Amino acid sequence: MKIVVTVKVVPEKIKFNKETKRIDRSEVKMILNPVDLVAAEEANKLRNSNDELIAISMGPPSAAETLNSLFKYGFDKVYLLSDPAFAGSDTLATAYILSMGIKKLVPDFDIIFQGDYSIDGATGQIPGELAAFLGIPFLTHVNSVNRKEIVRKTETHLERFQFITPVLLSVSDDANYGISPNLFYLKDSIEKNTEIINNDTLKANTEFCGLNGSRTLVSSVVQNEVKTSTEVIKENGAEQAAKLLKEVGII
């Protein structure tokens, strides 16, 4: 089987410049989106020795260095889709570019794993849009997968589905503790490098990429109004708290 995992490189911490109203990305450490490492572990649990594990990411060329660490986890190939034409993509444009990457680089894939959300965006709508572009079935909030069935969690139920391929599975953040590096792959991780794919190779229609291809736009970023209380309790706070608990019948 060929198993694809999509991976996003995200800032570890968000610094927001209140004057320029922009996210300050300078001097911020970049990491692999933690939920994608949970998805990678589901892929890892499923794979046999003759299966191929392939990571696909989209981002600036600088993301390649962070992506190189994926080889320690046993990925056979890591691709970074990177082109100036891709910048400013919303979820729809991102899903389109990823679908072009998968069709070009791994046309005979069996399963695509994604994390349910990225810590810097959290829209959770890429899986559905990507499945639509690829014309394949998909499920989100997946908790476990084996070659017989898929289990996922909705707001109220655990649901079982028959396993089929090709399929796209978006994995819940509590499915497992995330993939761990493996000494077995250490040599690979020194020798292998992320392959950067630009649009000369990918040949995505630039009408559908980046800002051109985006169908939603951010009109402004606003700071939520925060009323700061002037009357904080500096003394006897614990006493008042205990009395309140008594009053409402808790103690």
Place this chain on the structure above:
Amino acid sequence: MRILVFTGEYNNAIRTAKEISDDIITASFKQCADCAEFVPDKKITSFESGVSFIESVEEKTSPDAIFFSDETIIRESASFFAGKRRLGLISHSNKVFIKDGKIIGVVPGWENLSAEVFSLTKPVLLLLNAKEKITLNKKSPEIIKVDSSLLKFEGSAEFKKNPLENANVVIGIGRGVRKNLIPKIEKLAEKIGAEIGCTRPVADSGLIPLNKVIGDSGVQINPKVYIAFGISGAIQHMSGVNANYIISINSDANAPIFSVSALPILGKAEEVLPQLEEWIKNIS
């Protein structure tokens, strides 16, 4: 402006839609006799039936905008529908308003910031945070025939509800709490019959399980009293808190949580906790 609203377990999206338009059409992913104008003819178990339901109702009603309650199967169906039709989809909004004739969704983000997002395509598609069940006038719905799913549904089991949801008292743990204080807070919780919850960064650190996260990406709580230790009150967390009284303990006098607290206590968690224990012992 005609707005078509898809709901499921929760239906507060209808109220949000009514704030900006009088021409509202409702459709429910759940099969029910009186909750909406359109319902499916069979249980929707995955996106395929969901997308065919959206398409049929859209064709019958020609809406200017479609609002979706942000619940698993509805979000799956909406995002596949958006991809298939190449339409913009505004994600998990808290609020909606109209500016220069455009529908704007307010999407909560980090650091008490929100993005105001609009769509360039019609109909405007928008996911709305799903939280409440509201009461509606009874209607007899039109039943829509939906496609079967390729994904074969084998069965389901309702899981035990997270005890946080119905807890009478919840103690929240935020980043302002030192690691060694957590067992002591757990002891207090046990004593007063409270459930423990936390903010996402605390759960991400592995100190408290992920199913204890309160907020946008976690559980909605509805306690009588919420005691928040070392929680600043970021909107992603507070959106999950619906408490009669909030008691907050924070060492930052400007913590946003103070503005919504019945008792905004300025102080370090490690100092206030033993005092609180002592007072509880004395009073109860």
